[in-house]
Amino acid sequence: MSSLRDRMSKGFAISLSDEDEAQAAAMKPSTPTTGPGQTMTIAALRKQIADLKEQLDAKGGGDIQAAEAKIHALEEQLAKASTLDLALDRLREVSGRRRYMEPAKYHELRENLRHNKLVHPIVVRARGDGDYDIVSGHHRVDAYRELGRETIRAVLEDGTEDQADDGAFFANLMQSDLTDYEKYVGLKRFQRKHPELNQKEVAERVGISQPHVSALLSYERLPDQVRAILEKQMALIGATAAAELAAVAEGGKADRVVEAVQRLSEKKLDQAQAVRFAKEVEKPKVTKPVATTFKVKDGKSTWCDVRRARNVMRLEFQSEAIAEGVQEAIRRHLESLMADSKQ
Template sequence: MVTNKLKDRLLSRTSNLAEKVDAAVANRPADAPARANTMPAQLGAFRLEAREYQERIQKLTDELEQARKAGGAMDVPLADLHEVPGRRRHKSPEEFAELRENLRNNKLIHPVAIRARLEGGFEIVSGHWRTDAYRELGRATIRCVLDEGSEDEATVGAFYANLLQSDLTDYEKYLGFKDIHRRFPDATHTSMADSAGVSRAAVTKLMSFEHLPQPVLEILQARPSLLTANYGLELARLTREGKAERVVEAVNQLAAGKIDQTQAVKFASADPVKARPVTNAQTVKIKAGRSVYCSMRTASKVLRLEFQSEEDAQAVQEELRALLERRAEIVKTAQSSESEK
């Protein structure tokens, strides 16, 4: 049985309910779309929304094409821009912050190059960091130009354009040439060098990164500027010679800041220091009564005598030399007899 207090609370919450519903219906805009309640209706609404999105993208594409032919660009919503892996070049957090602040206060000089996607929207050909900066600045659109090349041409073109940038690391250049070889398996070092406008030796040196151990490549993926191609070539050679573990350790120390690149190559080149067998030294004390006359210490092939006085050491020296000379003669005679057999 409901108590009086609970009953009053329920009545207060539902009082004037009919009037509130009528007011909400009356205040709803006349053109507000009704929400689909059934599965077929929801599917139809989704298809309509997708068609409208495709029509909007097609309209933007047509306008971009007209702008391209006229030698200009146009603003495109940032929400319609998508990144394709492998086209973005490395930029440090400091460099990105500098770019963002520059774009906060200055006009965008170089528009973002984009291509229309089959699934809708546009893929970024070049200008990823400019797009990121605009997003962080809260901008809704960014100036773009339409690129009419194929997907492979867009990716390869973006790489070759970035190749001319002085801040592109050797490891990033290697990743670019590796991607080109994946897209065009028949490409040789010579053909890639000709397309890039560099020497074949330069491409071969860059491609030596692929021979480094996997742990090293993982480090370079996070820190691409850690190792240049010259030293990468040497470490790759050492890896092929069976010193992969030394190469990994060397790069770990390089990443930790303990050594530089030259020292890393030297470290990887050196053979591991073998532990010397530990020999237990023995000490014998020769006494004259209760006092120690001489301490004799032996360790492997070393014999050390220590007397209490310099006079005793000099006195024994002649006797010890005569003893050693007699021992040497005995050894000499034994060796002569052995050679005559």
């Protein structure tokens, strides 16, 4: 169905009958203050707008501008009616839609809402039981609950549950502060719901490059212990590092990757150092030689202190004069030992 503006540009003329005029005049319901009442109003307005557009599209002649003005007025009423004041205890969270937020950033959000008006209403979807699923705005809801508020402004979204999930994912994906791990979780959910799409088609649908999609999906190839750490610290590893670590793990060094990420989580390494640590060939531990010692005593005093570690021997005499006198005897004895070893 072509739009009114398209038809106007083609010089079409449309008129409303008296019946249409009366119907349009009646399309100004007062906005109910309850959630269910507003939901019914929203559905009625949508139907009225659709019906009116269909009628206008089927007729010719008349005042296009007047018809367009009526539809515009109804659409404004719809936008107003779509905003509800909802009780917090009627909001439900759907698994997988919540995005991660750093504790410090959440604290800032909560304190801002403590002192200021909510600028961006949350987005919800009506449930069959009269409650509402949160599509986006989970942290705003958390903040309102902690602040002891009872209601919050919300925009009612139309569409199926799958459309709501996809909409929340796409909206979050465009946020610059969304962690790569969260994008991976969202992509996996999107793939499960759309198994008919290959990786290239997924990239086209979500609006990011195929290499980046491939890098994000590399989190799936990390050891389970690493993903368990990332569930608690989602900003720990970016997609590029995840791809490198996944390749190392698949090369037979999964334990090394787990240790690297554990050290990263404990702030013993940064991300680049963790990747290098995982890639390094683990060197065998060198056993430190055990030194052997004995003393040659002259009564209660030590005439010579002998210490040997592997092939190095150290002699410490009681005095320089003794050392000087013994040196020649040691030389002759060593030469004798060498000669005997050749026989």
